[in-house]
Amino acid sequence: MIQAPPSVLKRLVTVSSVLFLLMVIAVFAGLSLGSTGGGFSSVWQSITGKLADDSMLNTIIWQVRFPRVLMAVLVGATLSLGGLVFQALLRNPLAEPYILGVSGGSAIGAIIGILFGFSRFPGVCLMAFLGSIGTLFLILVMTTGQSILRRDSLLLSGVMVNAFCAAVIMFLISMARDTKIHNIMFWLMGDLSMIEMWNVGMLAMILVPCFILIFWFSNAMNLLLLGKEMAMSMGINIKAVTVTLLVATSLMVSATVSHCGLLGFVGLVMPHLLRIPLGADHRILVPACVLGGGAYMVLCDLLSRSLPQQGEMPVGVITAMIGAPVFIILLKKSGR
């Protein structure tokens, strides 16, 4: 007798609820901890209205920490999801926006935008989007044909695109006026400290439709993992699905890069971590990456704020310090 598999819909609801709860806990922790103190109890008091509205702590919690934590949720969700989509489309478990150089391309665009003095939105965002589409195109051209299936060739082209992007970024920085350099450097390393509420709102307006669109194509991504021919034979319009997913992913990645700089390896750590308990079904993984990735980034941000004795370090340092070893482990495992 073959056992009935748990219904996909039921699993989707269960997994999403659990991860949503985790995310709420992470957000709560993100609001509670910081250099001015606070702690869980005062956040709870503030939520229930027992803390004076005009108190210093209340202002810090809701005007400094809250936008920052929300931003971390959005960025973490985007980058995890970006990794998941690239891994499915390129059928390569090591693909990720940062490793492929798509983030780097966005950064070039964004820096050019900053140097020209464009506003963050839409100027810098648009430049970042163009940059990411440009690198994506470059990668696809380099890996066209059968070699797209070979992970080493894809990774190598990613390394080269990244190296090129890094050179262009250094070039642009060396051309910049001194006053701008510190800003650019800090932003490049992945920075969540300068966030205001309207940034979060703007970004959410771009990201949430992308999330929904990607979820809409989650079953198509499952089928794409079996190969182009197979997906086609099950009625998938490969071109339409691929182009839509690539554009949506580039758009959301470049939007977050233009706000928070380069945060590497998030798209690698979260999808792989989530696949261990959840399996490979993208209908489950897409919402899981959004919620789990959000929670992960809030915690990384919390670490970046609390580890240094004074001030803070860019959160990109934390994500890279966790992510790079994970990447090496995965590479070793997949080389078996």
Added chain:
Amino acid sequence: MNPAIEIKNLTCSYGNNSVLRDISFLVPKGDFYVIIGPNGSGKTTLLKTMSASIRYQQGAIEIQGRPLENYTKRSLARTVALVPQHIPLDFPFTVMELVLMGRSPHLGILGFPQKEDIEIARQALSFTGVGQLAERKLDQLSGGERQLVFIARAICQQPQVIFLDEPTASLDLSHQTRIMDLMEDLKTTKAITIVMVSHDLNLAAMYGDNLLLLKAGEVVRQGRPMDVLSFKVLEETYGCPLLVDQGGLGGFPRVTPVPGRFISRSLGQKEREVEK
């Protein structure tokens, strides 16, 4: 009765390189049809053209009495299922998840399976005899088990026609016959038309109702195995010395390649075509 597949004057080329030239044939409904031929003869290209994964330049393809162009991708997927040769397996789907994917062309865009879909998937797994593997991950299966699971997936798609690209390649003898028996069962119990590309002339002879022999993109011969697998035709097509005799079992033509050292002993052509 309409044939399951009708191909008329099909020509297909990559760039200037024509791979299929003026090919015409019929596959009757409920037939076990095997496409054979040397490497590079266009077998796989033909299969891909018929499943609409590559375009063709001239000619006409009709499936179940309907031109290929008139199918939407989804309606074609409800008519034809494909068992490809290579399947990338980098992601940990379970057997049940994979087989249920076969329901996609019958379901909405998110492919949430209903009770009856799960029942169909179960039956497909039982039919191929791998029900006990339902919860296993794909990368934990042997090559033979994997092929059976992919056939179950194709059955779960509930097609009228199944295309297979060398399903027995690199499998051991017991899995080869198991898969071929299974395809024969599908043909007789579910009236599904089977179209298969194969390198194995002996399996083709024993299981095929009709064969299509290709060489360099052209049809050399088509018809019953007895007529297609003749010594002269095969030696010309494959360009190597062969021995064709009648197998003890059911009197099917049996093809044996002849090692070089036997040729040097000057076996005459006459002697190699063994007496009937």
